[in-house]
Amino acid sequence: MSDRRPPAPSAARGAEPAVQEHLLLRAEGLVKTHHGEGAPARAVRGVDLTVRHGEFVAVTGPSGAGKSTLLHLLGGLQRPDEGSIWLEGRCTDSYSEARWAEERRRSIGVVFQFFNLISNLPVADNVELPALLAGRSPRQARAERKELFAELGLDGKERSMPGELSGGEQQRVALARALVNHPPLLLADEPAGSLDSRGTREVMRLLSRFHRRGQAIVLVTHDARLASAADRVISFFDGRIADDVKLGGAAARGTAISDVVELRPAADRD
């Protein structure tokens, strides 16, 4: 738990308010209990979390650990029972549903495991709609959409309905929709959870590419292969952060990269 908090940006002089100005997202004391049938489920039990601009954070843990609930809280899709969330320094405590919806158009993009595209709209419209809702002109919306489609290998699919595309293609449309308004933060909830291994690799490659251009990402996944693309991995257990680690800082024990395979399955096992 030693590096639970990322170091403060160097520009700040250690004073708390100055640090906050540099944070993309800050959550403190988040608690969320689900009251369904049976005993109440304490999905999130006191979580403090910060995400800096441009940071790529993966949250991993067993299913039922509460990691999706945590992501939903960060995106305002669910409201915490306790605790607060600040977006770029603004406290969201008093936000209405409508205000959160506006944030999700402007400053937070979200992709889900099952894509959640509007099934009776062509995929181009699925992507342009949030741009129009955010106040872009139809021409701007189309230009943004076109650029993303080219980038994501979706040229020629504009008039397809979501159901006519493969899972991997639908997830790329969902990614275009999430990014069309250039939100500083992308939230991804098991984005490869319903994809085959090729689709998984594709999503991993695209997330890494957007991250390299400065996109901040919070990725919830049970797949360590996906998580290892992040700079920082949070292990989530039983509604709490069990570990928070930066990857790739100090060189791992295997010095040369070609030692990595040898290090594990081949040589070490017996």
Add this chain to the structure above:
Amino acid sequence: MRLPLLALLARGPAHGYEMKQALEQLLGSAYPQPNVGQIYVTLGRLEKAGLIRGEEVEQSSRPNKKIYHLTDAGLDELRGWFAEPEDEPRVRDEFFLKLALAPQTGLADQIALINKQRRQYLNTMRNLSKLAGAENRDNRIAQLLIEGAMLHLQADLDWLERCQEELEDPE
């Protein structure tokens, strides 16, 4: 190293350096590169055992080189290799022993051990991802090797998760 060298000779005679290059090209950068000395030593042993036969070839400007042929005995050995499945990887690692023995020593906390081990695995996973990106995409054998290593590691991480679920103090 013995059987892979025999396998390389199944398609025709070759000399030691050719065999080193063929292995490297096939297996990609992820697989531990065989060193040339190791190959020559192994070839010497295989020849002594009658599994291959060396033939000196004169070269005008350089020292003679030795071309190796697979013998009938070598072919039988190779057939036997392909006929048998391999043992499964064994879960018998040092980490497991640390985890099992930590409580009675009072020197380490199990959850801290799990977290430390997970960090190690995650960094290794990250290196494997990089390796997969750096390796030629068209070399399917090399890509499969890396994917296999990642899946093993994924299983190890899943098991750490189970350990943590079982061993974490309930409140």
